[in-house]
Amino acid sequence: AAGVIQSPRHLIKEKRETATLKCYPIPRHDTVYWYQQGPGQDPQFLISFYEKMQSDKGSIPDRFSAQQFSDYHSELNMSSLELGDSALYFCASSLIVRTDTQYFGPGTRLTVL
Amino acid sequence: AQSVTQLDSQVPVFEEAPVELRCNYSSSVSVYLFWYVQYPNQGLQLLLKYLSGSTLVKGINGFEAEFNKSQTSFHLRKPSVHISDTAEYFCAVSFQGGSEKLVFGKGTKLTVNP
Numbered sequence: 543a544a545g546v547i548q549s550p551r552h553l554i555k556e557k558r559e560t561a562t563l564k565c566y567p568i569p570r571h572d573t574v575y576w577y578q579q580g581p582g583q584d585p586q587f588l589i590s591f592y593e594k595m596q597s598d599k600g601s602i603p604d605r606f607s608a609q610q611f612s613d614y615h616s617e618l619n620m621s622s623l624e625l626g627d628s629a630l631y632f633c634a635s636s637l638i639v640r641t642d643t644q645y646f647g648p649g650t651r652l653t654v655l
Numbered sequence: 656a657q658s659v660t661q662l663d664s665q666v667p668v669f670e671e672a673p674v675e676l677r678c679n680y681s682s683s684v685s686v687y688l689f690w691y692v693q694y695p696n697q698g699l700q701l702l703l704k705y706l707s708g709s710t711l712v713k714g715i716n717g718f719e720a721e722f723n724k725s726q727t728s729f730h731l732r733k734p735s736v737h738i739s740d741t742a743e744y745f746c747a748v749s750f751q752g753g754s755e756k757l758v759f760g761k762g763t764k765l766t767v768n769p
Contacts, residue, residue, distance in 0.1 A: 575756065584745060584759040585699070598756055632698060636755070644757060646691075646699040 544569055546647035548633050554653045555623050563618040563650045567635030573597070574616040575644060576608060577632040585632060591616055592638055623654045657682040661746050661760035669768050670738055676731040676763045678746030685751040688729040690720055693743040693762075702744075705729060716740070741767045 547566040555561050567574050573592045577585040587600035591610035602608075605623075610616045614635075620627060630651050634644035662677040680686060690702040703714025710722040720731045729746060746760040 573755070577757075584761050585757070587756040587758070590756060600756060634699075634757075643701065643704060644755070645701070648698040 546633055546635050546645055548631075548647040548650050550650060551648065552651050552653075554655065556655055557623055557625065559623050559654075561620045561623060561652060563620070563631050563633075563652070565616045565618070565633030565635075565647060567614050567616070567633075568645055571635035571637055571645075572614060573636045573638050574610055574614065575634040575636075576602075576616070576618050577634065579630040579632065579649075580626075581629070583629075588618070620652075625654050628652060628654045657684075657686075657748065657750060657758055659746055659748055659758055659760035661744075661763050663763050664761065665764045665766070667766045667768060668736055671735045673734050674732065674736050674740075674765065676744050676746075676765065678729045678731065678760060680727050680729065680746075680748050682727075682748065682750060686748045687751060688720075688722060689747040689749075689757065690714065690718070690729075690731050691745045691747060691759075692716075693745065695742070699745065702731070736765075736767045738767050738769060740765060 549564045575590040576588040579585040588602040589608050590598045594610045605621050608618045630649045632649045634646045636644045658681045660679045668674050688705040691699040702718050703712050705712050705722045713719045718733050743762045745762045747757040
C-alpha cells in the first residue's frame with residue numbers, strides 16, 4: 543500500500559539558510575500534519591492543513607511557514623535556520639472523515655551546522 | 656490543558672518475558688488514544704488505537720492495550736517480547752470534537768535483551 547512520502551530524507555544546512563521540506567500524502571488523503579521531533583524528544587505538532595486551508599497551528603516558529611497545494615502535497619518552508627532547528631520533521635496524513643488515524647511518513651532529518 | 660505521561664523512560668526486559676509500558680493522560684474532554692512505535696532512524700508506526708467500544712484493543716505484532724477511563728490510563732502490554740521489539744514506544748492522544756493534532760508522551764525506550 544502507498545505510504546506518506548517525504549523528501550528529502552536528509553538535509554544539511556548552515557545557520558541562517560533556508561530549507562524546504564516536502565510531503566506527499568497517501569492518495570485520497572486530504573489532511574496533512576507536520577510534527578517536529580528534537581533529539582531524544584517526543585514529536586511536537588507544528589501545523590495542519592485540510593483542503594489547502596490551515597486547520598490548526600501548534601508551536602511553529604514565525605520563521606516557518608507551510609502550505610498545502612491543490613494536489614494535496616504540502617511544503618514546510620524554514621528560514622533563518624538556527625542550530626535548534628536540527629530535528630526530525632514528520633509529515634502525517636489522514637482523511638478528514640477519519641481524522642482518528644494519522645499515517646506518518648519516514649521523516650526528514652534536518653541538520654543545521 | 657491536555658497531557659500524556661509515560662511513567663517509564665526506559666524498560667529493559669529479557670526475551671520472551673512479558674512487558675507493560677505505562678501511559679496516563681489528562682483531559683477534560685473525551686479522547687482517542689494511540690500507541691506508536693519508532694524503530695531506530697525510522698518513522699512512527701501505528702501499533703493500535705482506542706476510539707470507542709471495547710476497552711481492550713489488540714494491535715500489530717502481538718501488542719494489546721487496555722483503556723481505563725477511571726484511571727485515565729492506556730497501558731500497552733505484550734505477553735512475550737522478542738529482540739525485534741526493541742524500539743521507542745510513544746503513547747499519544749487526540750481530542751474528540753476538537754483539533755485532530757496528536758499530543759505525545761515523552762516515549763519509553765524498550766530494550767529486549769537475549
